[in-house]
Amino acid sequence: MSERKDGPSRRKVLKGAAAGLVTAGVAPTILTSSAFGQEYRNKPTGDTVTLGFNVPQTGPYADEGADELRAYELAVEHLNGEGDGGMLNTMQPSNLKGNGILGKKVAYVTGDTQTKSDAARASAKRMIEKDGALMITGGSSSGVAVAVQSLCQEMGTIFMAGLTHSNDTTGKDKRRYGFRHFFNAYMSGAALGPVLADEYGTERRAYHLTADYNWGWTQEESMKNATEALGWQTAEAVKTPVGAGDFSQYITPVLNSGADVLILNHYGRDMVNSLTQAVQFGLRDKQVNGKDFQIVVPLFSRLMAQGAGDNIKGILGSTNWNWKLQDEGSQAFVKSFGAKYGAPPSMAAHTCYVQALLYADACERAGTFYPVEVIKALEGHKFDGMGNGPTEYRAEDHQCFKDVLVVRGNDNPTSQFDLLNVVQQVPRSQVEYDASIFGGDLGPYEV
Amino acid sequence: MDAIFLQFLNGLDKGGAYALIALGLTLVFGTLGVVNFAHGTLFMLGAFCAVTLRKLLTLEQVVLDTENLTAWGTATEIRTPYVEAWFGDFGTMLVDYSVPASILLAIPVMLVVGVAMERGLIKHFYRRPHAEQILVTFGLAIVLQEIVKHYFGANPIPQPMPAAFAGAADIGAALGMEPNVIVYPWWRLVYFGFSIVVIGAVFAFLQFTTFGMVVRAGMADRETVGLIGIDIDKRFTAMFGIAAIVAGMAGVMYTPLLPPDYHLGMDFLVLSFVVVVVGGMGSLPGAVAAGFLLGILQSLASMTEVKAIIPGIDQIIIYLVAVVILLVRPRGLMGRRGVMES
Incomplete structure (x- = not known):
């Protein structure tokens, strides 16, 4: 009886099968493990990364929303290396290179919040589920911010809030996936x-x-x-x-x-x-x-x-900010924005532009788009050169702390934009507070 | 006591606006039988006549100053209104009085808008159920306000009153009371007076002219008026135009009190319908009386002392009174038998 020597032995087949089973069973666990951060919603697979700009395009704050959208378009332009770079040149520290985010070109989709919580949630959900938006940002209302922030927490998508001034946004309604650059009441x-x-x-x-x-x-x-x-x-x-x-x-x-x-x-x-x-x-x-x-x-x-x-x-x-500030960052932003649109940016435009850059920079620092790692990169991050002096994204409540401007209506405006005079740039130390006073719980990293 | 008096005054100017809008609504309903949900939009369009005229009067000659640059590196603009450059002090006065002057613009514009609205759309719905009339006129209102938003933006556009009326009148001192206790803005007093004049003019027109007599006859019995050879439809179309003019003028004069935006008409629409229903569908004196009554009640209900007893009463008082009046008098204060009754 001759033995077949050219085929695999039974032992080899069993070993291979066992190895295959183990690989098949364990590998997905490894791939989805947070430790490696490989799989998450809307992970960019091509050469672009899509951001979702959720602003009021209709309703009472439509003009503010239009200014927010202008700022986002400018931010995308600068992130992709077009235009004069704006605050990319003044932001410190910065890992942004003007080649998109992590080498991927930035694309965007827009939604209309209508300054209604339900409409804002619906448009954010559509951008996440249908358009593949990796991050949602914008808005001109605290009600909207709280509603969208909550949705983003459920969906594991980072939300960089636009104009929201209620204490609750980073107080009792704060969320791990929500970040506010704007100041509060x-x-x-x-x-x-x-x-x-x-x-x-x-x-x-x-x-x-x-x-x-x-x-x-x-x-x-x-x-x-x-x-x-x-x-x-x-x-x-x-x-x-x-x-x-x-x-x-x-x-x-x-x-x-x-x-x-x-x-x-x-x-x-x-x-x-x-x-x-x-x-x-x-x-x-x-x-x-x-x-x-x-x-x-x-x-x-x-x-x-x-x-x-x-x-x-x-x-x-x-x-929160005024276009007449003389710091290098504010002036660079005003120059870019004014040259493109023929008018200085509003404070809503400023906060939205900064939020887009901060998110992009956090991705670069984290070396990944994986939201958990990006959140960790944003928490406690200290930066400067974006207007308002040295700023910190406090880890405990995701509230930005920076100087606040006290302004007065201008008695002698020199142009249609020259309506407010800065009376005092109140130092950040004067407006800081204990994160626990407004309650709330950020919630988990993993959702 | 002074607080009650002040709230009473508030109610009069607020009531004046309600009465003027409700008057037009009732005219349209009484003549054409149409429930016109676009009527508030006519108020808003009137307000934007004032905005448009001011924009025209303040069109500016722009000279670039290359010596001084903007923060973004372009030449600053030195702006001078053409009207002031051409006409000097008279030009300045024209700009100052742009709001009352806008009435001259609003009258023809609103007449055309009203007639176009009636002939172009609403006449096709005369014999359709009220629900369909409401839907189509509400849709029209949304279309018109979106057009205004497209051209004028979403933000309110301030319209200053003439400088001569900018302050507040010391009514208390005029009545021999302590000075500075009962003060009330001049323009609000002007608005109240204006509403009385317009309401009076509409009533006089209907009461003392042949045209008005025919219209009143048509409101009472359209069929019989038609049988004696009068083309009542043409007169009713004209009444739609007049209703639009009344709403438009009310909107023009209201602009210094409330910077207009595209949504202005909707803010007044629901309240005006309540006014019409409380006054009695189709009753012109009822609409006017209910307008002032509800305006005054709304203001009195906003007093801190009243709200301390019934919190939130200021938000519901109008609807509460409407419920009570309709329970006691189902046809409203001065409603006629047979109107909106099968």
Whole structure:
């Protein structure tokens, strides 16, 4: 009986089979393990990486959304090595090379939040599931930011928030996958307080008119805390419906309330209307308690100032960033943006542009698009050269800490854009707070 | 007491706007039987007549100053309005009074818009159910507001009132009371006076002209008026144009109080319908009375003392009153038998 020598022996076949089974069983586990970070939603496989810009293209904040989109388009241009590079040249430290992100060209898709939470979630979901967006960014509302952030946590997609000012975004509603570069209501109060004391004294009675939703409540709370700490009294705090239009019935009671300061915790169209009407009622010409009556708008934007016209002149408020800042980063951004669009960027545009660059840089530093590693690269990251001085993405709540601007409506504007003057660049140390005071839980890295 | 008086004044100017819009709505409903959800948009279009005229009056001559550069490296622009350059002080005054001057623009524009709307679209829905009329006019309203947004943007556009009316009147001092206690913006007083004049003019037109008499007869019995050889349809079309003019003028004069944006009409539409229903469908005096009544009640309900007793009452008072009135008088305050009743 002859033995076949040319074929595989039974032992070899069994060994091979066993090895095959082990490989087949274990390899997928290794590939999906977070330790290696190889498989995740919308992992870029071609030569492009797609980002999702979720901004209000319709609805009351459509103009702000249009400016955000301009900033994102500029950021994509700069990341891909086109144009003059903008803040890529000033960001420190920076791993960005102007060749896309990790060598892949940046592409983008857009969604319309409509400044409605459900619409914003739907458009973010569509961009993630259908368009393959690896990161979602943008928006002009805290309600939208919280809703989209929560969706992104569920889907394991990083969300770099646009304009959102509520304490809750990085407080009780914070998420591991959500990051906010914009400042918040607490920081507005902390920055404005000392300036208000300097300008108006410590014996004042404040009357609050507050937009009756999440952001308004936190803004009112923060301003009350800040002003009462100065020694101010709160005469009354009245909630007003969002989109009230005519605020005259809420302003009339202010006239004889004994208050000598009106704090308008309103944003956007509500702020334009309430400020315009408060001025028409002669509040700024009034004397109460032997003092000139004052109006304060804690959150200002240039686009809103345009809507309020002359009524904004002399009014104090706070803002995240202003195009007149003289630091190298701000000037580089203003130059790029102005040359491309013929107008300086708004603070919404600035925050969105910076968010896009920060995400790209984090990917480069992590050496991967794997969200868990990118999150770790962003947490606690310190940088400079992006306006507002040295900045840190605090690991505990994903809130950026940087200098805050106190601004005043310009009495003598030299152009249609020259509406706000920077009164003080309040140092970051003055607006910092303990991450635990607003509660919340970031949640897990792995989802 | 002064707080109540101030809220009463608030109610009058707010009520003036409600009454003017509701008056036009009722005119259209009473004559053509159409529930026109695009009527608020006519208010908004009127407001944008003011925006357009101001834009035209402030068209600027731009001279580039190459000595001074912008932050992004281009030459700064020195802008001078043509009107001021050409006409000097008169030009400055024209710009200052652009809002009241806009009424002269709004009248022909709104007449054309109103007639075009009626002849082009709404006449095809006269014999269709009210639900279909509502759908098509609501759709039209959305289309018109999107067109306005496309050309003017989404942000409110401030329209300053003439400088002479910019301050507030010390009504308390004028009545012999303590000064600076009851002060009220001049322009709001102007608006109240304006609404009274326009309402009076519409009533006088309907009451004292042959045209108005025929229209009133047609509102009461369209068929009989037709049988005596009068082309009532043409007159009703004209009434649609007049309703559009009333809404447009109301919008023009409201712009200094509320910087207009594309959504302005929708803000007033729902309230105006409530006003029409409370006043009584098809009743012109009812619409006016309900407009002022609901405006005043809404303002009084916003008082801190009232809200301390019933929190949130300012948000629901109009609807609450509407429910009560319709329970007690199902046809509204001055509604007529047979209107919207099968």
